Each structure stands twice: as structure tokens, then as C-alpha cells.
Amino acid sequence: MDIQDIIKPENLVYQKTKLLTDTPMHYCPGCSHGVVHKILAELIDEMGLQDKSIGVAPVGCAVFAYNYIDIDWQEAAHGRAPAVATGISRVNPDAFVFTYQGDGDLASIGAAEIMHACNRGENILVIFINNGIYGMTGGQMAPTTLEGMVTATTPNGRNVELNGYPMRITNLIAQLPGTSYVTRQSVHTAGGVRKCKKAVKKAIQNVLDKKGTSFVEVVSTCNSGWKLSPVASNKWMEENMIPYYPLGDMKDSVKGEHSEN
Amino acid sequence: MTEEMIIAGFGGQGVLSMGKILAYSGIMEDKEVTWFPSYGPEMRGGTANVTVIVSDTRISSPVLQEYDTAIILNQQSMDKFEKAVKPGGVLLYDPNGIVNPPTRTDINIFKVEATKASVEMGNPKVFNMIVFGSYLKVRPILSLDNVEKGLAKSLPERYHKLIPLNLDAMQKGREIVEEVNVV
Amino acid sequence: MGEIKLMKGNEVLAEAAIRCGCDGYFGYPITPQSEVMETLMAREPWKETGMVVLQAESEVASINMVYGAAATGKKIMTSSSSPGISLMAEGISYLAGAELPCLLVNVQRGGPGLGTIQPSQADYFQAVKGGGHGDYKLIVLAPSSVQEMNDFVDLGFELAFKYRNPAMILADGAIGQMMEKVELADYKPRWTKEEVVEKNGGWATTGKPSSRKKNVITSLEMASNDMEVRNINLQAKYRKMEEEDVRYEAIQCDDAEFILVAFGTAARVCQKAVEVARAKGLKVGLLRPITLFPFPKTIIKELARKAVGFLSVEMSAGQMVEDIKLAVYDAGSNARVNYFGRMGGIIPTPTEVVEALEDKFSWELSYGVKRSY
Ligand SMILES: Cc1ncc(C[n+]2csc(CCOP(=O)(O)OP(=O)(O)O)c2C)c(N)n1
Numbered sequence A: 001m002d003i004q005d006i007i008k009p010e011n012l013v014y015q016k017t018k019l020l021t022d023t024p025m026h027y028c029p030g031c032s033h034g035v036v037h038k039i040l041a042e043l044i045d046e047m048g049l050q051d052k053s054i055g056v057a058p059v060g061c062a063v064f065a066y067n068y069i070d071i072d073w074q075e076a077a078h079g080r081a082p083a084v085a086t087g088i089s090r091v092n093p094d095a096f097v098f099t100y101q102g103d104g105d106l107a108s109i110g111a112a113e114i115m116h117a118c119n120r121g122e123n124i125l126v127i128f129i130n131n132g133i134y135g136m137t138g139g140q141m142a143p144t145t146l147e148g149m150v151t152a153t154t155p156n157g158r159n160v161e162l163n164g165y166p167m168r169i170t171n172l173i174a175q176l177p178g179t180s181y182v183t184r185q186s187v188h189t190a191g192g193v194r195k196c197k198k199a200v201k202k203a204i205q206n207v208l209d210k211k212g213t214s215f216v217e218v219v220s221t222c223n224s225g226w227k228l229s230p231v232a233s234n235k236w237m238e239e240n241m242i243p244y245y246p247l248g249d250m251k252d253s254v255k256g257e258h259s260e261n
Numbered sequence B: 001m002t003e004e005m006i007i008a009g010f011g012g013q014g015v016l017s018m019g020k021i022l023a024y025s026g027i028m029e030d031k032e033v034t035w036f037p038s039y040g041p042e043m044r045g046g047t048a049n050v051t052v053i054v055s056d057t058r059i060s061s062p063v064l065q066e067y068d069t070a071i072i073l074n075q076q077s078m079d080k081f082e083k084a085v086k087p088g089g090v091l092l093y094d095p096n097g098i099v100n101p102p103t104r105t106d107i108n109i110f111k112v113e114a115t116k117a118s119v120e121m122g123n124p125k126v127f128n129m130i131v132f133g134s135y136l137k138v139r140p141i142l143s144l145d146n147v148e149k150g151l152a153k154s155l156p157e158r159y160h161k162l163i164p165l166n167l168d169a170m171q172k173g174r175e176i177v178e179e180v181n182v183v
Numbered sequence C: 001m002g003e004i005k006l007m008k009g010n011e012v013l014a015e016a017a018i019r020c021g022c023d024g025y026f027g028y029p030i031t032p033q034s035e036v037m038e039t040l041m042a043r044e045p046w047k048e049t050g051m052v053v054l055q056a057e058s059e060v061a062s063i064n065m066v067y068g069a070a071a072t073g074k075k076i077m078t079s080s081s082s083p084g085i086s087l088m089a090e091g092i093s094y095l096a097g098a099e100l101p102c103l104l105v106n107v108q109r110g111g112p113g114l115g116t117i118q119p120s121q122a123d124y125f126q127a128v129k130g131g132g133h134g135d136y137k138l139i140v141l142a143p144s145s146v147q148e149m150n151d152f153v154d155l156g157f158e159l160a161f162k163y164r165n166p167a168m169i170l171a172d173g174a175i176g177q178m179m180e181k182v183e184l185a186d187y188k189p190r191w192t193k194e195e196v197v198e199k200n201g202g203w204a205t206t207g208k209p210s211s212r213k214k215n216v217i218t219s220l221e222m223a224s225n226d227m228e229v230r231n232i233n234l235q236a237k238y239r240k241m242e243e244e245d246v247r248y249e250a251i252q253c254d255d256a257e258f259i260l261v262a263f264g265t266a267a268r269v270c271q272k273a274v275e276v277a278r279a280k281g282l283k284v285g286l287l288r289p290i291t292l293f294p295f296p297k298t299i300i301k302e303l304a305r306k307a308v309g310f311l312s313v314e315m316s317a318g319q320m321v322e323d324i325k326l327a328v329y330d331a332g333s334n335a336r337v338n339y340f341g342r343m344g345g346i347i348p349t350p351t352e353v354v355e356a357l358e359d360k361f362s363w364e365l366s367y368g369v370k371r372s373y
């Protein structure tokens, strides 16, 4: 059989995600960022949202997200993405607006902006990549860094007396009446990727239905910052991060309504 | 005496630490030194280079356009820095991974099979020290005594047991460096 | 002689802080200066000298931590790079308004906005003209070597306390990332509680004993008359700095027809440019301002009497050149003032500088005299 007989549309089993550009990603091999980008790109395509989407990129390793997903983007100052997204969404109520932020960006320098955007119940999606570290700047401590974890600014491990406690900011977010759907996912297994995609899809639908802020945390790896191989990172994450940041939905409701959890 | 040089290769080849040992050795010989690295995300898996200047007198600009010596450890760096060697200067390279070897005829060119030798020595980590040894053979700007002291200074105490291994690697470099072109 | 080491500019800032008896450092990671806090965290000075080191949640938080700690009369510092310093601007204005001594470090990168992490000098205006709101000045020191990164920590604190004013070390990514030989200072003990009270108890919130009136740290003055008096006093302080604490280095300026003016990394490049130009037979010298505020106006005025032209060489679109022009204008000189620079994180090369000099002063170089208008 000739190769040309095989390359036919009806034989297609897998193709490159349409909305991912051809720009080679700068992420380290094994990094979670790329997987989450793919989920977003697939959903924006599948849900027909390309021309409605405006993404807000963070300052962090995902600063170049705008190079990879073929939609309109804005680059925000470090931590300010939720305020930028508020501005976009308020004057463009029919746009699908989302922020994509790391744990340093969202939980440290931008803690005020995320709290207030969620408290106002802005109709935006927040993707929160929690890798427990500042990847971009060379692996310093983040608010989410686990106790005892070695980083460039906690060379002897995070000491809670000195540095405070690892912050479960998503749990705080879930308390705010402005949020509708708040969940914590991971993408380190095929099953996890499928679940995460389902969660992001629901979150996007909530935004389209104007139910309030939807917030998806993805517990992620940063093999460069953690100084572990990609495989070892996944294992370390499973054994250390996930017990502290357990996966699952924290809230599923409509803004202003009391939720069960 | 002023030696203005660049060491260029991939991140992870020990480019920056080779430069640091050289700079520390210069200090041991009472010279002025600067060590100026490429920095930032360009290092992530990509190229890394460091400009090192060793001089008897106060050093002016830490950034240079041309060099007395270029140590070149990958093709990208060859493309960028072969042309930046001063006429009569030295280009030292490891042919591993070099597709287009240097062609200039107005400079001194040496090659050292350091990647191969480090594998033969059973320790790829001594790669940069093999290169360093061969450099000091072709450019004997510092006494080996001071280089040994510089090595001790730039390694944290807990790695001092590795000094003999590093000195062996340098000796290996001295032995295997080959002349390609001499002006 | 003190201990000799090979260190990065950023590492030296940390080491010098510990050795000069600094009481506290508050910062937030940002390239190209993250090594300052990383070095401090690895050195654990709280075990050695009692110095406190804290990673804040943002630059807004760090500068306000500095405010609180400095207001207790202790030696406090922070460091950041351009975008972080912009975030601190409000706090810096408050520190200046409340007249609090402290040491700020800006290891500049290219802007505006998120810009680039490569070295730049485009925060000159921000550092010397304000940056935050209101009529205030920082004492601004511009190191051009790793040794000066070391020396200016102690000097910065000394001047800050002399004037009860924030001092800033305005460095750039190149000096922060570069390693050079450095002679470290000997350890100075941190001030004891009694020393803090003795030196600064007159104004600082050290805890009120019954023997003195309460000390209040504020920049607020509701009555315009009182606020004007505050401003008049601040201005008098800034004039005093201009009289007593100008620092600069003049290299081969005595017979120079053309003066390069440059600070920090650009000054290092210009030193080489002077060599290149002299080899070509051009009479070129270098004036290197060390204090950017107070700016070395007097020496520029003196040089303007004989020099044919000045070339301000900057890693920016040309900021310091305005201050040089003012000084030359003040001197009533018709020496011409030009600018050459690179932006966006690019360091100019010595050859470029000499070419720019020849290009911008081609008329004067042909006729050898000052143009008169
Ligand atoms: C005002 C300001 N402060 C600091 C920085 C430096 N900075 C860039 S990214 C970053 C942290 C990124 O960490 P995170 O948000 O966790 O993202 P990751 O890289 O881990 O995905 C910091 C501190 C900056 N760009 N701007």
C-alpha cells in the first residue's frame, strides 16, 4: 500500500490543535504549562469562541502564552491580570475573557486583584497554574511553596516561622460569593488531562452564561525549578503537592447563591 | 598583559564555571579580572557565554566586540564568534557537534576533543576542565600554581575532594590539544 | 586589606549589607537582581548579625516594610529592578516626605513596561527627578564596578542618615550580573538598641520614654502654610547635598577638547572609548558622575569653559544629557552638548562611541574650534 493511500481525512486519528500556533513553545520539557495551553486552545476552538476570546497573559513563564494560542491577547503587569480582565469584560460584556496566571502572579503580588475580581463576580475565567514556585525568575519561593521545600530563596527549605504557611488561595476564593465554579485539577496523567478539560469547559460555559467568576486551579509541575526530571516531578507532585492541594470541585453554583460546600 | 576572551557554548557545559575558575586564578596572580555572563531565559537550554578579561591594569569595558581568545563549544557560537577573534588571536574549539569548522587563516586555531576525552575518563562533568587545560597550554597566561589555587577558591569546600580529578582533566587537555592553524 | 573575593555585583550588595550592620532587608524577586535576596537567604545573617531578611509578597509591600522599619531608626534596605521600582514609587515618595533614611537599590533593566531583562539606564529620570509624586529628591549613587557596589552600600547608608533621606544605588543589569575582584569591608556591628536611640531617637519611633515628646512619622500636613515650610526645609536639605556631597571621577579631562559624560556601565565603555579616541589623536576625556543627585554641575561648568563639546553616553534615549545642557547653559558656555546611546538592553561599544563623537562633532573636528551662534 502506498503512503498516499493512508494519508486521507477519513484515516485521521490525531491532528495538531487548530488554535495552537506553529511557534515552538519555550517551556521546559515536562512543564505543565504546555498541556494547559492545549486544553484551552482545543476548547476555544470546539466551543467556537476564537473571535469572542480575549486572553490576559501574566508575568511568569506563561508570559508568552500570546505566542501560542491564536486569539487576541493582552499582556498585564505582574499580578494585575484580573483587573485588566475586569476592564475588558465590563466594556465588552459579550466577550469571553480569561486570565492565565501563575501562583506568584496570582497569590502573591496579585492577591488583592484576584480577590476583588472574584468578589465582584466578574464574568471571567481564571486559570491558575500552581507549581509551588516562581519558575520564570529562577525558582524562588511562592506563597504556595510547601513547607520544607527548597527554592532559591529558601535554600534550607521553607520555614513557616520565617516565611509563613503554604497558601491554599483557591479555598479562599471559593468562599467569595462572586465565584460560581471553583475547582482544583491536575494534568500529570491522561485521566487528569481529560478531567481538567471537562472542568475548564464547564468553567467557560459558566462565563458565557454570566454566572460569575469561574476559577480553575491546576496543580502543576516545574521540573526546572524543582530540579527534578519530568517523571520525577510528576511523582513528587503526586506525593507532596496533591495531598496538600487535594483535587476536586470546591464550589459549583451561581454567583450570589449559597453553595453547598 | 591583557587577555580578553569569550567562552561560548550550551548552558550546562560548564562555560560559566570555567570562566569563574580562570577569573579566580587571575586574582591569585594579583591581576584585575571581570567575568560577564549572558543571563536570563536565553540560558534555559540555549546558549551560554561569558566574557572574561584578565589584565595587569584597571579594566575598562566589560563587554567586548573582539577577543584575543575565543573558546567555542557549539556551532551557534562558532557562527557568532569565529569572526570576532582579533587577527593573530586564538580560537580553541571542540569539534564535537561542529558542522562547519573554522576557516580563518589569520588566527591561531586549536582543537581539543574534550567531549570524547571526558567520556573516556568516565566523567562528562570534567569536560570543561579538559578544555580549560588545553587553553592554558596554548595561552599560558597564568601559572599552574595559581590556577590550582583559583580552582580551590571557586569550588565550595565540600567539593575540594574533586580537585585532583579536575587537575587530571586539565592535564588531559594539555596532552590532547592539537594545532589546526598557526600564524 | 580586607578579604579579596570574586563576586557578582548583586552578591556583593548582600555581603556588604551584612557587613555594614544593616538591620533589615525586604524584597521581592525580579531579574536581574534576584541574587541579592538569594545570597542573603543562603547567608542567613539573622544567625550571624541578627539582620532580618524577608521575602515580601510584592514590591508595594517591601517598600512599606522598609518604611515601617526605617521609621524605627534602623538601617533598612530593599532592592529591585525597574518595574519593581515603579511599583515602589508611592512608597518612595512617602519615605522622602517623612524624611526616612534607608537604602534602595535599582538594578535597572530595559523598559518601558515589562521590557527586557538586559541592562539599561533608562530609569535616570525616575531616580533623579522623582518618580513618585511631589517635590523630592533621592541621593543617587551610580556604581560602575563591583567594588563600588560594595562601597556604596555603606556610603549610601552614611549619606541617608546624614540627611535623613532615602538613598538609592542606581546600578544596571551588567554590573549586577558581572563578577569582579572585590575587597570586602570589615564587619561593623549593628547599632545596639541604645545606639539607635542615641543617634536617631530624636525623630524615630523608638518607643516614647517619659523624658521626651512623642515622635510621629508622617508626611501629612493639612495646612498649606505648614506644608510649604516642610517643602522649604526639604529644598534646603537638597541644596546642602549639592554643596557637600557631589562625587565624580574625571579621567584625562585636563587637556580634553571633548568630554564624554557617562555613569555606570556606560562609563566603563567610555573609558575604553577614551583609549581608542586618544590612539586616534583625539583629545577626549571622561567625566563620570558618581552622584547623579546631587549632580556634578560645578565641574561640568568648569570643563565647559575650555571644552569644545560634551557627549553624553547613556543606555537610554538621552536623559542625563538634559542635566549636562542645563549646567553648560548655566556656565554661559557655547560648548555643544550631544547625546549618543543605545536602548532596549543594548550596551554601546567603545567603537560606536568614538564614531558617534566623530560624527556629531564633525564640524568642530574639522575646524578645531567652538561653534558660535
Ligand atoms: C513588578 C514586578 N515584580 C517582579 C517581577 C519579576 N517576576 C517575573 S515572573 C515572576 C514570578 C513568576 O512566578 P509565577 O507567577 O509562579 O509563574 P511561573 O513562572 O511559576 O509559571 C516575578 C517575580 C516583575 N516582572 N514585575
Ligand code: SF4
Pocket (backbone or CB within 6 Å): A026, A027, A028, A030, A031, A032, A033, A061, A131, A135, A136, A221, A222, A223, A224, A225
Ligand atoms: S521554569 Fe518551570 S514553569 Fe517555567 S517553563 Fe520551565 S518547568 Fe515550566
Ligand SMILES: [Mg+2]
Pocket (backbone or CB within 6 Å): A060, A102, A103, A104, A129, A130, A131, A132, A133, A134, A135, A142
Ligand atoms: Mg509558579
